[in-house]
Amino acid sequence: DQQVKQNSPSLSVQEGRISILNCDYTNSMFDYFLWYKKYPAEGPTFLISISSIKDKNEDGRFTVFLNKSAKHLSLHIVPSQPGDSAVYFCAVPGAGSYQLTFGKGTKLSVIP
Amino acid sequence: DAGVIQSPRHEVTEMGQEVTLRCKPISGHDYLFWYRQTMMRGLELLIYFNNNVPIDDSGMPEDRFSAKMPNASFSTLKIQPSEPRDSAVYFCASSLGGGIAYGYTFGSGTRLTVV
Numbered sequence: 001d002q003q004v005k006q007n008s009p010s011l012s013v014q015e016g017r018i019s020i021l022n023c024d025y026t027n028s029m030f031d032y033f034l035w036y037k038k039y040p041a042e043g044p045t046f047l048i049s050i051s052s053i054k055d056k057n058e059d060g061r062f063t064v065f066l067n068k069s070a071k072h073l074s075l076h077i078v079p080s081q082p083g084d085s086a087v088y089f090c091a092v093p094g095a096g097s098y099q100l101t102f103g104k105g106t107k108l109s110v111i112p
Numbered sequence: 113d114a115g116v117i118q119s120p121r122h123e124v125t126e127m128g129q130e131v132t133l134r135c136k137p138i139s140g141h142d143y144l145f146w147y148r149q150t151m152m153r154g155l156e157l158l159i160y161f162n163n164n165v166p167i168d169d170s171g172m173p174e175d176r177f178s179a180k181m182p183n184a185s186f187s188t189l190k191i192q193p194s195e196p197r198d199s200a201v202y203f204c205a206s207s208l209g210g211g212i213a214y215g216y217t218f219g220s221g222t223r224l225t226v227v
Contacts, residue, residue: 034215043116043203043218044155089155091215098143099168100216104154 003027004092006103014111019077021106023090028052028071030093034100035064035075038087044102047088048075080110118204118219125226130192133222136185137206145216146179146189147203155203161187194226 003026013019025033031052036044050057050064050073057064063076073090087107091100117136125131137144145160159169164181172179176195181187191198201223205216 036215041220043205043220045218046215049215094157098162099145099157099160101157102147102155 004090004101004103006090006106008106009104010107010109012109012111013080015082016079019075019080019084019108019110021075021077021088021090021108023073023075023103025071025073025090025092027092028068032093033064033066033073034091035062036089036091036102038089038105044089077108080108082110082112084108085110116204116206116217116219118202118222120222121220122223123225125194125224127195127226128193129226130190131194131198131224131226133189133202133204133224135187135189135204135219137187137204138217139185141206141208141217142184143207143209143216144181144187145205145207146187147205147218149201149203149221158189191224194224196226199225 005024032049034049035047037047038044048059048062048064050066055066061077065074077084085108087105089105090103094101116138119134142163146158147155148158149155158171159179160167161181164184177191179189201221203218203221205218207216
């Protein structure tokens with residue numbers, strides 16, 4: 001089964017600085033990797049994805065990097081804003097391809 | 113579009129009672145997923161449907177859990193009888209065509225507390 005690990009439960013960053021959230025995975029067979037953001041009392045919302053044929057995908061302040069040889073995914077937020085404070089999940093396709101397996105999340109706090 | 117609608121938002125029930133959680137997916141979406149979030153296990157997939165047909169229910173923890181999708185606009189997740197360890201936030205999500213590249217749309221969740 002696909003496994004995905006987010007080893008940092010929490011991260012604090014000063015407003016305006018860079019936030020880097022990390023994710024490791026164990027199976028290199030799938031085509032896409034995704035990041036979700038979750039605010040309290042809301043469902044997760046899709047943030048950004050990357051295809052396995054790329055090593056970088058950028059959307060405004062958010063950039064995802066994929067290192068296939070290391071089986072490592074990272075999300076960079078530059079510059080960080082207080083509204084970015086949320087829990088961030090990385091997600092990878094599971095055994096059935098149409099289901100996503102989520103990491104346990106990293107809680108980002110951006111300090112004004 | 114109103115997004116994925118879940119009801120109720122909060123449910124408190126006594127152990128042994130039946131609990132029914134409801135979900136209305138986004139119109140036109142052909143995949144529906146039920147997830148459960150706990151501190152210990154994070155977000156885990158319980159079951160998913162494609163065109164109202166259950167495809168994979170291997171994540172359903174026990175026979176006490178059942179899910180149905182009688183039509184394209186409605187799904188239920190039922191727990192009977194409920195136990196305190198079922199306390200969690202239950203999310204429903206829908207997508208068009210599996211949504212792997214562009215993700216799912218989640219509802220706001222139902223927070224279930226079994227006392």
